[in-house]
Amino acid sequence: MRKNNFVIDDGFRADLVRAASFKGIFEIPYINPPKKIVLPQDTIPFSLMNRTKDHSEFVVFYEHDVKFADVIMATDEYLDELKKFPGVVSPDCSLYRDMPLNLQIANTYMNRAIGHYLQLHGIYVIPNVRWGDERSYTTSILPEKFAFVGLPKHSIVSVGTYGCIQGKENKHYFREGLIAMLDELEPEYVLIYGSMPDAIFGDIVDRTNFVHFSDWTSKMRGGD
Numbered sequence: 001m002r003k004n005n006f007v008i009d010d011g012f013r014a015d016l017v018r019a020a021s022f023k024g025i026f027e028i029p030y031i032n033p034p035k036k037i038v039l040p041q042d043t044i045p046f047s048l049m050n051r052t053k054d055h056s057e058f059v060v061f062y063e064h065d066v067k068f069a070d071v072i073m074a075t076d077e078y079l080d081e082l083k084k085f086p087g088v089v090s091p092d093c094s095l096y097r098d099m100p101l102n103l104q105i106a107n108t109y110m111n112r113a114i115g116h117y118l119q120l121h122g123i124y125v126i127p128n129v130r131w132g133d134e135r136s137y138t139t140s141i142l143p144e145k146f147a148f149v150g151l152p153k154h155s156i157v158s159v160g161t162y163g164c165i166q167g168k169e170n171k172h173y174f175r176e177g178l179i180a181m182l183d184e185l186e187p188e189y190v191l192i193y194g195s196m197p198d199a200i201f202g203d204i205v206d207r208t209n210f211v212h213f214s215d216w217t218s219k220m221r222g223g224d
Contacts, residue, residue: 087124090115162194
């Protein structure tokens with residue numbers, strides 16, 4: 001991997017999006033819908049790819065951003081390894097509610113840029129969706145719901161609950177954003193990485209085909 005290389009060194013990874021199409025007022029790169037929907041058999045975090053037994057899992061990035069920073073900074077160096085797997089979910093770059101809004105938009109951009117670039121190199125990509133508070137998933141502040149820009153409609157997306165729904169406030173924002181996503185994208189399938197509590201999902205389970213995957217920690221402990 002490249003050392004001491006910062007995103008700013010090469011124009012915020014402009015090389016990733018030379019062939020991309022862009023959507024919305026912030027020109028977010030677009031991740032194309034797959035020609036055929038493929039559902040993962042299982043998932044494995046990016047930082048633990050070497051623990052796979054047969055490369056049958058989809059690689060996911062539902063872990064702390066520092067654990068997948070290398071694939072953001074040196075994407076080309078991971079292409080061959082990622083191609084050994086049936087597919088990936090695009091990076092889950094954080095959208096903390098207390099982050100400056102411009103950084104939330106930048107992380108949304110990077111999610112899509114990496115997803116587009118992996119697609120460009122023949123890797124099957126399921127787009128990850130991440131939102132913060134109502135600024136990201138409504139038009140209360142901005143003229144568009146940037147959390148959903150650059151994503152295909154009527155297709156397949158993935159969402160992570162792991163580490164995101166502890167406490168009443170977190171549950172509220174997650175649920176509101178999830179409903180907004182279902183309204184906006186009308187996905188055929190939604191992968192859920194992590195728990196699916198009834199308080200969030202109970203009355204919306206019929207709105208799409210939810211496909212559940214236990215997070216890695218719970219799976220290693222033998223539960224959900």
